C-alpha cells in the first residue's frame with residue numbers, strides 16, 4: 001500500500017513537472033518566436049491620455065521617467081494600472097496644459113526627484129503653481145543646455161536632451177524639449193510639439209541626435225506641422241507613433257501627415273485607435289505590445305527601409321500564422337482574410353463582413369497589398 005502511494009505521488013510529480021515544462025516551453029517559445037528578446041528589457045510606453053502626451057520610459061533596472069503628463073490627473077491611474085509605484089524623473093516638454101495638466105498630481109503621487117523643463121517665457125498661473133510644487137518637494141530642476149546635448153542616465157537607458165534653441169516668444173510649441181531615448185542599439189525620438197523651425201534648428205545644430213531612430217513620436221499629435229519630409233529623411237523611423245484623442249477638436253492627425261507617412265512607407269500607430277502603445281526592446285530587437293503582440297525585429301545595423309519591408313505582412317501571400325500576428329486579427333479573421341483574396345489595397349479588408357473600419361486602421365501600419 002505504502003509503495004503504491006509512493007508511486008502515485010511520484011507519477012503525480014512527473015505529471016506536474018511535464019505540465020510546468022510544457023507551459024514553460026509555450027511561454028518561452030512565444031517570447032523567442034515573437035520578440036526574440038535576450039537579456040534585460042527596457043520599454044517606451046505612449047499612454048492613452050486622450051488629446052495630449054504622456055510617455056513612460058522604464059529601464060531594465062526598474063528606473064522610470066515620465067515625459068509629459070497628459071491633460072489631466074487621469075494619468076496617475078494609468079501609471080498605477082501599469083504597475084508604476086515610483087518615478088525617478090519627470091519632464092514637461094513645453095508649457096501647454098495637454099502636456100503638464102496631470103503633472104502636479106503625478107508629482108504628489110510618485111515623488112520623482114528630478115524635474116526637467118524647457119527654457120520658456122510662457123507661464124500660465126497653473127504652470128507657476130506647478131513650479132512652486134516642484135520647489136516645495138525639493139526636486140532638482142534640470143534644463144537642456146543651449147550649446148550642446150545633455151545626457152541623463154536612467155539606469156542603462158540614456159535620455160539625451162537636445163540643445164534648446166533661443167526661446168521663442170511667439171510659438172510655445174517651438175520651445176519643446178527634444179529627447180532621444182537610447183538603449184543598446186534601440187532609439188526613440190520624443191520632441192514634444194516642436195514645429196518646423198525648431199526641428200530645422202536641430203537638424204543644423206544636432207544632426208547626429210536626429211538620425212537613424214527606430215521609433216519616432218510625431219510631434220504635435222500628428223498635426224501638419226509636426227513632421228515633414230526632411231525630418232523623416234533624417235530620422236528614418238521604422239515606426240511612427242502619434243498621441244492624440246479620438247474625435248479631437250483639432251483635426252489631428254492631419255490628412256497631409258498621413259499621406260506623407262504613407263508615401264515614405266512609415267507605418268503609424270495612434271493612441272486614439274490602438275490605446276496605449278507599448279514598445280519593448282532588449283537593445284537588439286524590439287516589439288510593439290498589444291493585441292496580437294506584433295513583433296518588429298530591427299537589428300540597428302540594418303537599413304531602415306529593409307526593416308520596414310521585413311516587418312510588413314502581405315495580405316495576398318501571408319500564411320495564416322503571419323496574419324494572426326497582426327493586431328486585432330485572431331485565427332478566425334486570418335482565415336476570412338485568406339478566403340477574401342486577392343486584395344488591391346489594405347482598405348479592401350473593410351469588405352469582409354463585420355471586419356470593421358477600426359480593425360483596418362489598427363493593422364494598416366503592418367500590412368500591405370502591393
Ligand SMILES: [Zn+2]
Pocket residue numbers: 052053096098099193220221
Ligand atoms: Zn500638445
